[in-house]
Amino acid sequence: MRVLVIEDEPDLQRVVWAALQEEGYAVDAAEDGEAGLYKATAWDYDAIVLDMMLPKLDGFQVLHRLRQSKSTPVLVLTARDAVVDRVRGLDAGADDYLVKPFELSELLARLRALIRRAAGQPRPVIEIGNVRIDTVSRSVTRSGEAVSLTATEYSLVELLILNRGKLVTRAMIYDHLFNEDDDSLSNLVDVHVSRVRKKLGHDFVTTRRGQGYIIHG
Amino acid sequence: MVRSLRWRLQTWHALVLLAVLAIFGVFVYELQWQARLQQSDAELDRTAEVIVSRLQRLFPAATPWPWPFRRNRNTPRSPDNRNATTDGIAEASRQSTKPESATGPVGPHDSSSQPAPRDIASRSNPPAPGLGLPDEFLQLFEGDDESRLYFVVWSRTGETLAQSRYAPEIPFPSLQAAKDGLPQRVARVRDSQREVIHVTSFGNHVLVGRSIRFDIVAQQRAAAWLVLTGLGVLAVGLIGGGWLTGRAIRPISEMSAAAQSISAKTLSSRINVQETDNELGQLAAVLNRTFDRLQAAFEQQSRFTTDASHELRTPLAVILSHTELALSRQRSGEDYREALEACRRASQRMTSLIDSLLLLARFDSHESELQLQPLDLEHVTLDTVDLIRPLAEQRGISIGTSTSPTGVFGDRDRLSQVLTNLLSNAIRYNHEGGSVDVSVGEQNGHGVIRVKDTGIGIAADELPHIFERFYRVDKARSRVDGGCGLGLAICQSIVEAHDGTITATSQPEEGTTIEVHLPRGV
Numbered sequence: 001m002r003v004l005v006i007e008d009e010p011d012l013q014r015v016v017w018a019a020l021q022e023e024g025y026a027v028d029a030a031e032d033g034e035a036g037l038y039k040a041t042a043w044d045y046d047a048i049v050l051d052m053m054l055p056k057l058d059g060f061q062v063l064h065r066l067r068q069s070k071s072t073p074v075l076v077l078t079a080r081d082a083v084v085d086r087v088r089g090l091d092a093g094a095d096d097y098l099v100k101p102f103e104l105s106e107l108l109a110r111l112r113a114l115i116r117r118a119a120g121q122p123r124p125v126i127e128i129g130n131v132r133i134d135t136v137s138r139s140v141t142r143s144g145e146a147v148s149l150t151a152t153e154y155s156l157v158e159l160l161i162l163n164r165g166k167l168v169t170r171a172m173i174y175d176h177l178f179n180e181d182d183d184s185l186s187n188l189v190d191v192h193v194s195r196v197r198k199k200l201g202h203d204f205v206t207t208r209r210g211q212g213y214i215i216h217g
Numbered sequence: 218m219v220r221s222l223r224w225r226l227q228t229w230h231a232l233v234l235l236a237v238l239a240i241f242g243v244f245v246y247e248l249q250w251q252a253r254l255q256q257s258d259a260e261l262d263r264t265a266e267v268i269v270s271r272l273q274r275l276f277p278a279a280t281p282w283p284w285p286f287r288r289n290r291n292t293p294r295s296p297d298n299r300n301a302t303t304d305g306i307a308e309a310s311r312q313s314t315k316p317e318s319a320t321g322p323v324g325p326h327d328s329s330s331q332p333a334p335r336d337i338a339s340r341s342n343p344p345a346p347g348l349g350l351p352d353e354f355l356q357l358f359e360g361d362d363e364s365r366l367y368f369v370v371w372s373r374t375g376e377t378l379a380q381s382r383y384a385p386e387i388p389f390p391s392l393q394a395a396k397d398g399l400p401q402r403v404a405r406v407r408d409s410q411r412e413v414i415h416v417t418s419f420g421n422h423v424l425v426g427r428s429i430r431f432d433i434v435a436q437q438r439a440a441a442w443l444v445l446t447g448l449g450v451l452a453v454g455l456i457g458g459g460w461l462t463g464r465a466i467r468p469i470s471e472m473s474a475a476a477q478s479i480s481a482k483t484l485s486s487r488i489n490v491q492e493t494d495n496e497l498g499q500l501a502a503v504l505n506r507t508f509d510r511l512q513a514a515f516e517q518q519s520r521f522t523t524d525a526s527h528e529l530r531t532p533l534a535v536i537l538s539h540t541e542l543a544l545s546r547q548r549s550g551e552d553y554r555e556a557l558e559a560c561r562r563a564s565q566r567m568t569s570l571i572d573s574l575l576l577l578a579r580f581d582s583h584e585s586e587l588q589l590q591p592l593d594l595e596h597v598t599l600d601t602v603d604l605i606r607p608l609a610e611q612r613g614i615s616i617g618t619s620t621s622p623t624g625v626f627g628d629r630d631r632l633s634q635v636l637t638n639l640l641s642n643a644i645r646y647n648h649e650g651g652s653v654d655v656s657v658g659e660q661n662g663h664g665v666i667r668v669k670d671t672g673i674g675i676a677a678d679e680l681p682h683i684f685e686r687f688y689r690v691d692k693a694r695s696r697v698d699g700g701c702g703l704g705l706a707i708c709q710s711i712v713e714a715h716d717g718t719i720t721a722t723s724q725p726e727e728g729t730t731i732e733v734h735l736p737r738g739v
Contacts, residue, residue, distance in 0.1 A: 011535040011559040019542050053527070079527035079534075101534035104541045 001115055001155055002026040002043070002176045006036030006062065007051040007077065016049060019104045020111075024138065024151035026179040033057025037065055044175050045072050046115045049107070052078035052089065060092050067093040073114040077102070112136065119162035126161050128215060131200050133161055140200070147199050152177060156192050160205060160215045169212035223466045230458040231451075238447045246440055253432050254411065258404055261413040264357060264366055265425040269400075269415050271350055272370070272423065358382065366427045373420025385410070387424060392416050409433055468497045476504060484512040517685075524687035528570050528701050532563035539563075566701070573703040577686065580710035587628040587714055594623040594632070594657045594664045594735070601636040602655060608641065613650050616640070620657040625664040625735045631711045632735075636666065638704040639731050643670035646729070659737075663717075666733040674725035683721055684709045708733075 003025045007013040013029050020027040028043070030036035033054040040048055040062070048066075052059030059076060066072070076094040078085065086097050095117075096110050112135055116122055124136045130143045138154055140147045149157065155177050160168055173189050193213060197205055206214050357366045358381035367384035371377055375389035392401055392414060401416040412426030475488040487508060490501045536559075543556035602616055609616050643653040651671040658665055675683060682688045687702040705719075712719045716736050723729040 009531050009535065011562060012531065012538065015535065015538045015542050015556075015559065019538070019545075022542075022545075077534075079530035080523060082523065100530040101537040104538045104545075107538075 001046040001158060002028070002179060003047050003049060003111065004028045004030065004036065004039055004043070004045045005049045006030045006033070006040070006054065006059075007049070008032055008054050009051075012051075015104070016107070019108065020049075023108055024155050025111075026155070026177055026182065028179050033059070033062045037062045039180075040066050040072065041069055043180075044070075044172070046118070046176055047073045047075060047111050049075050049077060049111070050094070052076060052080065052085075060088065063089070063092040063094060071118075073118045075107070075110055075114055077107075109136075116162070121162050126164075128161065128164065129201075129204070131204060133157060142200055149196070149199065152192055153196050153199070156189075157196055157200070160213060164215040167208060167212050167214050172212070222469070223462055226462045226466075227455075227459055230462070231455055234451060234454045234458070238451055242443045242447050246436075246443055249439055250436055253436060254404075254406075254429075257411050257427065257429060257432065258413055261366070261404075261411065261425045261427065262402070262415075264354075264368065265413055265415045265423050267354060268350070268368060268370065268423045268425070269417055269421075272417060272421055275349070355381075358384075363428055364431055366425060368423065368425045371422040371424070373422075378421070384426075387412075387426075390414055390422060390424065392422065468501075472497070472501055472504065479508060484508065484515055521686050524702070525570075525574055528687070529567055532566045532570075535563040536560045570701050570703070573701065573707055576707060577703065577710055580714055587631060589626055589628055591624055591626055592629050592632075594625055594627075594666060595620040597629060597632050598636055598655060598657045598666060601633050601640065605637060605640045605644070609644050609653065612644060612647070614644050614647050615652045617652060617654045618656070619654070621659070623657050623659050623664040625715075625737055627715050627735060628711075631714075635708045635711050635733065636668075638708050639666075639668040639733075642704060642731075643668050643672065643729070646670065647672035651728075660734070662737055663734040664737060666735075667730060669728060669730040671728045674727055674729055675721070675723040676725050677723075680721060680723055684719070 001024070003020050005013055005016050005020065005027060007016060007029070008031050010031070013031060017027050017029050025046075028039055028045075030039050034056040036048075036050070036054070037057060050059050050062060054062065057065075059078070063074060063076075066074070073095045074093065075096045075098060076089045077098050077100060078089065079100045081099040089097055095114055098107060098110060112124070116124065116135060124134065126133045126135070132141045134140075135158060138158075140149055140154065140157060156173065159173065159176050163172075170189055177189075177192075193205055193207075204215065206216060208214060358368065359365065365383065367381045369377060369380040369384050369387055371389050375391065377389075387407075390403070392403060400418050401414075403414045403416075405412055405414070406429070407426075409428060409430050410426050411429045411432075412424050415423045415425075417423070472488050475486070479486055487505045488501045490498050490505065539556040539559045543553055548556075598620055599618065602618055606616060640653065640655070647653065647670050653671075654667075654669040656665075656667045656669075684705050686706040688706075689702045709719050712733055712735070718734045719731065720734075721729060721731050
C-alpha cells in the first residue's frame, strides 16, 4: 500500500513517514501544497495524509484540485478543530479527519479503514479458501497456522486481496508497493509473488501472462 | 410596563389634553354665559334707560330733592290724593303718569297709594305703573311669559316709587352711597333673576330685571354639550395619541428586540435601518457600528485563540507522535536521540510561542512595565546588529548601518527585542546575497529606526495585515524558520507602549522598509 504524506512541519512529517514505513506502507512525502498536489495527481496512492495549513497551496486548495481528477482517500490532519473547519474540510472532499495532536495508532487505524473502504472491503478480516488475512494485525494464517510474511509480501497479498476478482497489473503493484525512492526492478515483483506462492500455496495467486496477477475469491 | 416610555408618554399626553380641554371648555362656557347675559342686559339696560329718562324728564336735574310739588301740579288731577304724604315722588309720579297713560297702582310698599288695589281690581288689565310710560312700553312687563321684564323704582331713601305688576319683592339695593351724585349702573344675578340697577344722579334707583331661568337651563344644556364634546375629543385624542405613540415607539421596540437578539453567537446580525435620516435611524446606525466593532473584536479574539491553539497543537503533535513511535518497540540509541531532539525542538517552539503570547497579553492588559531610561538608540541598534550578524552571514546577507547618536527614553531590552525581530525578518525574507540597511537618526523630534531589506517584499493587499497576530504572508517560510507570526505584532505592542509608531512600506520583489518612530521623551 502506498501513502502520500503532505506535511510542512519537518519533525511531524518524518515521524508520520517513519510510522507508516514501519507499518509496511510505501510512503512518499511532500512539504508544501504544490509538491503534494503534483505527487498526488501523478501517482495512484492508496491514501493521502494531508495537513491543512500548508505553504503555497493550503489543504483546501489541494483537496479541491485533487478531486477534479482523483478519488484517492484523503485523511486530513489539522490543528483547527472547530466544527466549521471540519465541515469545510469534509465538504471539500476529505474522507476522514484527525485533529492535532493525535495518536499515531489512531492515524494508522483510520488509514487502514480508509483503504479498506476505498477497496470495497469494509471487513478487517478477509478469508479466501484456507487463507485468512487480518488487516488490523497484518497477519496471515493458512489452515489456522500463522504464516510469516515480510512487509512487502504482506502488502502484495493485501493489494491482491483488496482487489480480488480483479486483475492487478504489474504497474499497479509497482505503484502501490514501492515509494518513489525504491528501485523498481521489474523482476522484483515476480520474486515477491513466487515467495507468496511458496508460503500460501501455488493456486493462491493466478498469473495472467503478460497482464498481471489475480486472486479469485 | 407602567414605567415604560409608552405609558408615560400616553399619560402625559392624556393629562395635557385633559387640561387643555378643561381650560377651553371653561372658557367657552364663560364666554357663552357672558354673551347670554350681555344680550339680556342690553334689553334690561334699554328698558332701564327709558325709565331713567322718564324720571329725568319728570324731575329735571336742576330740581333738588325733594322735588317740588308745585312743578308737578301742572297737571293736577288727583282724586285719589286724599292722603297726601310727604312722599312727593309717589305723588308726582302718580300725577304725572295719569294723564298720559293708563295709570296703575304704585308699589305695594307705598302706604299712601291706596288707589292702586282698587285700580287693579277695577281693571282686569294689568295696570301700568306710574311715571307716564307709553303703553307699548308697559306691555313689556305684562303677560304670562315667565321671562317678562319687571321693574322697580326707588327713591334715594329706599321708598318704592313705582314698580311693575309682576315685580317680585326686592329689598332696596342701597347703592347711592358709593358715588353720590353720579349715575351708576350695577348688574347682578339674584335668585336666577338678572337685574340691572341704574342709579340716577339724584339717587333714584331704577331696577329692571327678568327671570333668566331659561337662560340658565339653556346654559346648562350647553355645558352638558361642551362636556360631551370634550369627552369625545378626549377619546379621539387619546386613541390618536396612543396610535401615534405606538408608531413612534415601535421602531424603538424593534431596535431593542433586535439588539437583544444579538448575542455572541449572532453578532453578525444587525438592526434593520429603514429610515436613516431621522433620530432613530441614526441611533440604529450608531448601534450597528458599535456591533461592527464588537464583532470585529470578537472575531479577532476568536481568531487569535484559534491561531494560538493551532500553533501549540503542531509541536504537541510532534512530541506525541515521536514519543509514541519511539516507544512502540525497542529502538537503537540513534532513533531515541532523534526522537528526543524532535521533542526538544517542539518544546522550544512551544516555549517561545508561550513567551510571546504572555508578552502580548501583558501589553494588552497594560500590565507590562517598561524599564524606561534615557538611552542612545544608536548603541542599542549597533549592539543588536552585532548579535544578529552571524545569522546574516550564514545566509550571505550583508548588513549596512548608518547611524547617529539619538537619545530616547525607552526600555533597552524591549527595544532590542524590536530590533531583533525586525532584523531577523529582514534576513529571513531576503534574497540570497541581499542586503539589509539599518539607519538610526532623528526626525521631527522623534528617534527613528529604519530597517530596509532587499527581500521578497509584501504584496499591497497583505501589507495592512502584517502587524496582526499570527498573520503570515507566506506560511511556509515562517514555519520552517521557526517563526510563529507574532514577531511584528510584538514589535507593534512594544513600540506603542513607548507611545511610538511603527509603519511598513513595501514593493514586491524589491524589498520592505519598516520605520519605527519613538518620542524623544524627557
